[in-house]
Amino acid sequence: MTHVTSPEMPPLYESLTWLTPLSEERAAHLVAFLSDPAPAEVLDMGCGWGELLLRVLASAPQARGHGVDASSKSIDRARQQALERGLLDRATFDSMPGLEVRNRRADAVICIGASQIWGPPVEDAKPLDYAAALRALRALVLPGGRLVYGEAIWSSPPHPAATAPLAGRDDEFLSRVDLREQILAAGFEVVDEDLASIQEWDVFEAGFRGRFTRWLEAHDDDHPAAEQVRRQYEEQRAAYEEGYRGVLGVAYFCLRG
Numbered sequence: 001m002t003h004v005t006s007p008e009m010p011p012l013y014e015s016l017t018w019l020t021p022l023s024e025e026r027a028a029h030l031v032a033f034l035s036d037p038a039p040a041e042v043l044d045m046g047c048g049w050g051e052l053l054l055r056v057l058a059s060a061p062q063a064r065g066h067g068v069d070a071s072s073k074s075i076d077r078a079r080q081q082a083l084e085r086g087l088l089d090r091a092t093f094d095s096m097p098g099l100e101v102r103n104r105r106a107d108a109v110i111c112i113g114a115s116q117i118w119g120p121p122v123e124d125a126k127p128l129d130y131a132a133a134l135r136a137l138r139a140l141v142l143p144g145g146r147l148v149y150g151e152a153i154w155s156s157p158p159h160p161a162a163t164a165p166l167a168g169r170d171d172e173f174l175s176r177v178d179l180r181e182q183i184l185a186a187g188f189e190v191v192d193e194d195l196a197s198i199q200e201w202d203v204f205e206a207g208f209r210g211r212f213t214r215w216l217e218a219h220d221d222d223h224p225a226a227e228q229v230r231r232q233y234e235e236q237r238a239a240y241e242e243g244y245r246g247v248l249g250v251a252y253f254c255l256r257g
């Protein structure tokens with residue numbers, strides 16, 4: 001078999017609004033929680049391409065926002081979006097490890113799918129350290145401030161077909177109930193909480209696979225990398241539909257510090 005180098009895929013922001021299963025309705029709820037009453041400073045740890053932060057700034061016209069993400073491509077996209085929406089005078093975006101963010105407390109903080117900032121590197125294949133993340137976030141939220149915390153959980157007991165395409169371990173995530181305990185132990189008050197629905201997941205996964213579809217649409221069927229890209233698409237589809245669909249979840253918590 002001829003070796004084919006993996007081709008670069010189109011960026012995920014072309015087929016996803018967020019890098020998490022999140023409907024427009026839920027996003028509007030999170031934005032309302034963070035922007036009313038209006039915050040002075042909004043901090044988004046692991047902001048991706050900044051969509052939620054930018055929506056909060058649009059909804060709270062006096063607020064200043066700061067987004068941090070390790071991915072420079074996502075940060076470039078966030079800055080470009082801020083510019084296009086006339087928000088660049090109130091938004092700053094830094095491409096840096098989130099662990100380096102200190103002394104930057106805010107009255108509205110977002111952290112969705114980015115607890116790994118304060119835990120072991122993903123390559124260490126250790127359980128997600130929610131407690132370390134919550135301690136660090138507690139220190140970033142000003143007294144009485146708000147935190148939107150979204151994180152992966154097991155939404156039903158993990159089984160081998162579900163864990164196989166993930167890290168292969170049942171202890172990778174907590175259940176929502178156990179995560180709520182850690183949240184309370186970290187000193188937050190839970191204002192409301194919910195799980196991403198299966199519809200939000202289906203939309204997210206379809207968008208996630210969309211980069212393969214878009215690559216295939218842009219190239220000939222007999223392109224040397226086409227077979228590999230078709231395989232990647234199929235592996236991703238099977239991992240979800242025959243594996244972790246309905247088992248891997250995301251819980252969203254609206255918290256007060």
Ligand SMILES: C[S@@+](CC[C@H](N)C(=O)[O-])C[C@H]1O[C@@H](n2cnc3c(N)ncnc32)[C@H](O)[C@@H]1O
Binds near residue numbers: 045046049112114117
């Ligand atoms: C699941 S995505 C969520 C992105 C965004 N919060 C959203 O909801 O669309 C996790 C993000 O965390 C970022 N991230 C991962 N490790 C990080 C680190 N050590 N420091 C800063 N950002 C990190 C990734 O680049 C990615 O954009």
